[in-house]
Amino acid sequence: MTNFITLNNGYQIPQLGFGTIQQFDKQIEDNVAFALNHGYQLIDTANRYGNEVEVGKGLKLSGLKREDYFLETKLGPTLYENDQAIDDTLKRLGVDYVDVMILHHPVNNYVYAYKMLEKAYKEGKIKAIGLSNFRVEQIQEILDQCEIPPMIMQVECHPYYPAEHVYDFCKEHHIQLQSWYPLGHGNSDMLQEPVFVELAEKYHKSTVQIILRWHIQMGFGLVPGSKSMDHIKDNANIFDFELTDEEMKQIAAVNKHEPFYHVTEESLHRMATTKCNFE
Known part of the structure; x- marks a missing residue:
């Protein structure tokens, strides 16, 4: 079973996706194909990940038709004024369109880059x-x-930090939140929180599956990634149980109001200047 979310333009995408950061070569080809045949319909990648060509090969390896899966990628900041960047991205992925294209970081000329996305959207190269x-x-x-x-x-969004800095604004403007690193970078403290341990025992699930289920019921999109096929399969096995309202309130109590990722001048400079491996 796959839950779908409806975006503010009426387009529907799967709520659960497979993230491909830090995966390369034959491993990512195999994992993309495996994910698409084991509970996922959306694949998330990025120019900056340096694996779009391999992701494209994995899409073909899955044996699925283009209309049977969803594809999401992110434009790298050093390409924000490159008018050819979107077409080049489609070429690397081996597709005629992507379902979602995202500006990866708010640096460089992101307004110009957004207008590039608008143009591609009107041309049908991007659906969202x-x-x-x-x-x-x-x-x-x-x-x-x-x-x-x-x-x-x-x-960044997880039980320790449920996207508080943008949640209300995005809800007001009908912008769908999607969680990267929905497990808090695999933070061991979060995975071992007593509430998750207790709920895992109750539902015969792992604490990871409890947290991913929390995302689903919060209405967030999410793109967990893993290099392990067992974990990829397990991460999609979250649609056969439902947390109660009281249990969702208990999870809300672990909120630390603090993200793991902090933006600094150094990190902004790095994001603005680090080129993709194909540039």
């Missing part, structure tokens, strides 16, 4: 437009200066 890691005031800048509102905001 998104942002990643943008602050509220930067999202507002896009809303003020661009024609088509973003449909997805990909952001």
